[in-house]
Structure formats: C-alpha cells, structure tokens
Amino acid sequence: MSEYPIVVVGAGPVGLAAAAQLLERGLEPLVLERGGRAGAAVAEWNHVRLFSSWSELVDPAAGRLLAPTGWMRPDTSGYPTGREWAESYLQPLADVLGKRVRFGAEVVGVARRGRDRVVDSGREAEPFSVHVRSVDGGEERIFARAVIDASGTWVGVNPLGGEGLPGIGEAAAADRITYRVPDLADAATRARYAGRHIVVAGSGHSALTALVALSGLAEQDRATRISWVLRRGGIGNTFGGGDADQLPARGALGMRARAAVESGLISVVTGFRTETVERDAAGRLTLVSAAGQRLEDVDEVVTLTGFRPQLEWLSEIRLELDPTLQAPVRLAPLVNPNVHSCGTVYPHGAKELAHPEQDFYLAGMKSYGRAPTFLAQTGYEQVRSIAAELAGDHEAAARVELILAETGVCGGAGLFDEQDSGAGGCCGSAAEPEVLTLSAPPTRGN
Template identity: 80%
Template sequence: MNELPVVVIGAGPVGLAAAAELLERDIEPLVLERGARAGADVAAWNHVRLFSPWSELVAPAAGRLLAGTDWVRPDGETYPMGAEWAEQYLRPLATALDGRVRFDAEVIGVARRGRDRVVDSGRDDEPFTVHVRTADGSEERIAARAVIDASGTWSTPNPLGGEGLPAIGERAAADRIGYRVPDLSDETVRARYAGKHVVVAGSGHSALTALVALSGLAKDSPETRISWVLRRGAVGNAFGGGEADQLPARGALGLRARAAVDSGLITVVTGFRTDAVERDTDGRLTLISSTGQRIEQIDEVVTLSGFRPDLTWLSEIRLELDPTLQAPVALAPLIDPNVHSCGTVYPHGAAELSHPEKDFYLAGMKSYGRAPTFLAMTGYEQVRSIAAQLAGDHEAAARVELRLAETGVCGGAGLFDEPDDAPASGSCCAAPELLTLSAPSATIADH
C-alpha cells in the first residue's frame, strides 16, 4: 500500500497544509476538492477579515514549498480578508503542489476495499477506497493508503431551531433565512437588508461580525432595525475578552459589537430558543420561542449558531467520536466548550485524532466536531503530526507543541447558554462590564 497516495479531502487551508507536510516526508498526496478552485469555502466568506495575522495563517511546510516559487509572502503583521487568504496563499499553494490537487471531485464515500463496516478479517491490510463524483456526474473509486478528511464544516451550518434541529417552519422560510455573514459591500445584498427588520441569531464571533456590519448599515439607513437573539440567559461574556484578548483583531470586534449595542442600534433578546417560524400574509416572519415569546414582523433572519461535521458519507469507516461534540474521543475533553477555559487547548496530534480505523484521520475544523474554538494553526500542527505518524516517525508525531492565544471567552454553547456566575475578576475569562439593557418585551414588532 505504500505505493498508493494518501488522499486528503478538501483543498482548504488544512488540507493543503497536509499535502505539503506529506510531500516533505516523501509521501505522495492526492487532494480532492469538490469546488472548482482551492479555498472554495473560504471564498464564500471573502468579505470577512480573519482574527489571525498572516504570520499564523501560512503553514510551515506550505511556506517552505512556496519559497521555491515566485510567491511573495504577505506582511506577517497584517490581517487578511477571506478573499486575500484564498488569492494570495491557498491558490498559489495548490499550484505549487503541481497537479496533486483535483478540483470538481466530490467525495461521496470512504470504505476499506472489499470490506464493509462490520468485517474484521484482513481489514487493516486492505487499502481505502475513496468514492468520488465528478462534475459531469460520473463516479470513480480511488485507492489510498491513508485518508485525511479535512473537508471542514462549512456546508453544514447549525439550524435556527433551539433543539439542534430546524424549527417548525424554518425550511419553508428558507428564502428569508441566511446562515452566513451577509456581504454588505455587495449592493444587491445591501439592498436586501437596508431599511428592514433583521434578526441575528447566535452568540459567537460570526454573529458579532454580522452585528457590526449591520449596525453600520443602520447608520446609513435609519429605518433598519436589528434584533440580536441569544439562547443564553444573559449577554454575559458574548463580547469576548476585549483588550485582554491575545488576538487583538478578535478583541476589537467584541468591543465594536458592544459599542453598537450600547448605542441603541441593536435590541437584545436573551433566553430565546426558537421553536417555530411563521410567515404572515405579507411574507414577513415571526419567531416563536419554546416558552411562547414572539418576535414579529421580521424581514430577514441571519442565523449564525455554528457548524457541525457531515459524517453521512463516512458510514463505513469505524470512527470513535465523543457523543456530545462528535469530535475524536481523546480530543473532545480538551476542546469541550461546556468546560473548556480560555487558552487551555492542550497539545494534540495524531494520537488524539486516531480512530479504530487505522490510518484514517479527521483534521482541521471537522476534527473539532461542534466545538467552536478552532484556529488555523491548530490544524497546521495536527497535520504535521499526522504526516509524521504516517511516515513512521512516531517520535516527531508525539512531539506536538501547540500554544494558542487566550480567547477571553470561556464558552459559547451547552451550559454556557444558561445564566451562570461570572469567573473571578482578573481572570482571562472575566466577564466584561455589564451593560444596562432593557428587558425584552413579549413581542418585538415593527412600530
């Protein structure tokens, strides 16, 4: 099997970094990307600026590979937009991989050759078969010695419904509900939200990004109304660590969102878990919570409540996943937002990412399951360790060093949806100064 390639699924930042790491160890990679270009998912949020500077966005092995080309390394102290990350790094990296990236190749299944999930006999001696569907609809199978699934979670956003499943009526209202940060630099998109009642649902950094953008729109179009809906019982630490955040761009975002709320541009509704979505005769929406609270006369909903891994096409692979986070069981306790404290993601690599299925790995954002705390350099370190393991360099695979910047946010899901005592003052997780917010009325209507 050593003559077969290692198939990497996804030509995003972590997938391409994996390919570069494998090449450095004389292991042939084959990257399969369902999109037409490298960084297809990144391009979908091209208008969003990253929290990490360029110095943390170029994988070490990828940088060494690109150094042999005419690529110009961006200024390490600047913060790129998604479009810049794709154009100035991911696409040159795919080119430098010299034909080892196949586009318009969607992976629809992975299995062991001649073995379904149940069969033990000779399982580890057989290569993987990666089932691929091409742009013209035809299918093929590719044999692989190992598989690294770095396909991410972008295609599977969490629904608006408060139970993890779509709310009643959510699918029927899909024309008024978006699951991405709107690009308000696009005049067509801007016109869709200007002068409207817009609800933003979610408490993470994507939600803060949308709130800041929409608050700017509200200044230009005063009729624009913004409601921020949170499942948690209080705003609490939703604004993050502010000046204490070791990623300054992320801290600044929280401060800007907090200022927008403080200025009265945003109405905050807490403790609201959406149970149903109704549409009136004018086409406008009403959100109804599990307790009967209503938010009425809504023109647009922006749902930004995180993502989840798509595991449907891995049904024949023996995965060992945490039942809560859907992350590898050894990794889950290190990243669980119910208990995970800021800056305490412990070093992890091939050992924590392994499964009962030998030589199969989830990497990148997909390895975090439903946990929201992933950073690019986490994925770069993951694939460095995985490549070392596949090369038989077990010492290097175990020598994982990962130090993440403190986030200033202790959690964003699960238990943190409920009111809780703030951590002690002075901690990196100390709650920001409390805002004085009027209690939400039973109905938020357009008047």
C-alpha cells in the first residue's frame, strides 16, 4: 500500500507537525483540513496568549523543514497569541508543505476499503478509505496507507449542565451563553458584558483566563458583577502551582486569578452543578443546581467546562478507548485527571496510541479524550513516535525524546471535578496584549 499517502486529519499544530515528521522520514503525507487556513481553530482564539513560550511551540521537524526557506524563527523566550502562532508558524509551515495540505476538505468518515467494522477477512490488506466532503458539497474517497487523526476537540465543547448533558433550558438560552473565552478587546463583545451580571462556569485555565479578563472590566465598570461557579466543593488548588510552576506564565495566571477573587471583584459559588436554566420575561437567567440552589438575575454565562472528542465519523474504525475518558486504553491511565496534571503526564508515543485498527492513530488533543490540559510538546512527541513507527523505525518510536515542565500541582484523587477547558495545543493563555494569562483552548483542525 506504499503507493497511498498517509492521511493526517487537521491542519492544526499537531497535524502539521505530523506532516513534517512524516516527510522527514520519506513518507508522503496528505493533510485534510475542513477550514480555509492553517490553524483554523486557533483563529477562533486569536486573542489568547499562550503560556507556552515559542521554544515549546515549534515542532523540531517542522523547524528543520522551514529553515531553508528563510523563515525567521521567533524569539524563543516570547509568548505568542493565537494569531501570532498561526501567522508566524502554522501558515508558513502549511505553505512549505504546499499541495500536501488541502483546505476546505472535511473528513466525514473513515473505513477500510470494501470493509465495514465487522468484517475480519482481508481487512489489514486493504487501504483506508477516507470520505471527504468539500466546501461546495462535492464528495470523494481518498485511499490511505495509514491515518493520523489530529482533528482536536475544539468544536466538542462540554455543556453547562452538570451531568455531561445540556441543562434543561440551556439550549433555549443559547443567546446568553458562550462556550469561549470572550475577547474583551472587541468593542461589541466588551459592550455585551460591561455592567452585567456574568457567571463564569469552570475550574480550568480557560475559566481562570476569563475571570482575569472580566475582573479587569469590573474594575473599570463597577456595575459589572462576576459570579464564579465551581462544581467542586471548594476552590482547593484551582489556582495552580504559582511560583512552583515551571511554566511561569501558567503560574502567573493562577496568581492573578487568585488576586482577582481576593479583591472582591468575583463572588465564588462552590458545589454548584447546574441542572436547569430558567429565563424570565426580561430575558435574564436563573441557574438552578441539582441541590436546589438558585443563582438569579444572570445576564450572561461564560461556560468553560472542557471539551470532548467527536467520534461519530470514526464509527467504522476499530478503536480501543477507555470507557471513562474516551482516550486510547494504554494512554488513559497516564492522563487520568484524578492523578495527573499536564506536567506529570509521562511522554508517550505510538505504542500507547495504537488501536486494534492497524496504522490508525489518534494524536494531539483528541488522543486525550475528555482528559484536560494538553501541551503542544506532548503532541509533537506523539507524532514523532508515530512517524517513526510507520517508517519501520521501531527503536526510535519507542524512545522518549521529551521532558515536560512540572506544573507545581500534582494530583491526588479528586483533583479535577470537571474538565479543564484550557486544554489546547499548548496549555496557553488568553489575555490582554501585555499580560500572560490563560491556557489556550484545544484545537480542532478538521
């Protein structure tokens, strides 16, 4: 099947890194991206400043591919915004890959040629059949010798409802609920939140970023009220490791969020799992918890409770997923958020990411399933190992070539009651231009 390319789903940071790693190994990648540009998901959080520095955001093989083109490597000590990451790195990388990256190509299904998931006979002798829909509605099949799904989890947001399902009335209140970190540099967005009662739901880095940004708005407009809703029974170690965090910007984010809470700008509501969203005649919301608590006179809700993988279009692929996290079964114990933070997850590769379907891999944020706090470096190590495995270099695939920074927060049971929505291709930070704050959201390329 060597005549077929290796299809990579998603032209985000990990998908493009996979293509660079494959190309360096003499393998032919084909990246399929449903958006119109590299890092299409990143473009939806352009205002977010990552808390990983440039030194941690450029894949080694991608850097080597870019070097002969005259590409200027950004200052390694700097912390880019999503916009800067996309414009200074992702788009140039896609440009170098050229026709190996196809935009406006949405993968809607993957199977083995001539086989559904039930058929054993001759299965591994057949290439993958990747079904693609273009922006004009046209459909085609592309055959592939292997598939790396690096499509991320960006569109698979978790709901406000505390059961993993939308709360009763949540859909009807959609015009008052956002599932993204607001960009308060945008005048219209700022006007939407200024002088209002805003609920922020979530305990991860994205929630902390939103709290820091909104507290700045509250300082300028004292009519702005902020309620922070946590499902857990107390704040605990939500603010992170502070000075002990080896990613300084991430530690600084937690300290700034703590300061905003201690200033009195933010009211904290703990042990609140939203069950119902009520709406009055004036359009204001009341959140009702499973225990009957009521949070009233709410104008806007910022829901940052995490992400989940979209698996529907992989229904004909034989995946082996952990029933709790929806991550590959060998990886799940390593990323269990009740035990690990992103700095305590052991680097891993092809072995942990393999499935019963030979030569099919989930990589990047999608590989973590519902587990939070994913680092770009982790994704780069994953695809380095996968590329080596597909090239037949099993020794290199098994070798660990990454040391992660400690977070300063090591888990015990119950560390996370909910997903950390800051799980991006970077553990980045959303922020005001001069300030390093939050963790960047998970990227979905396809």
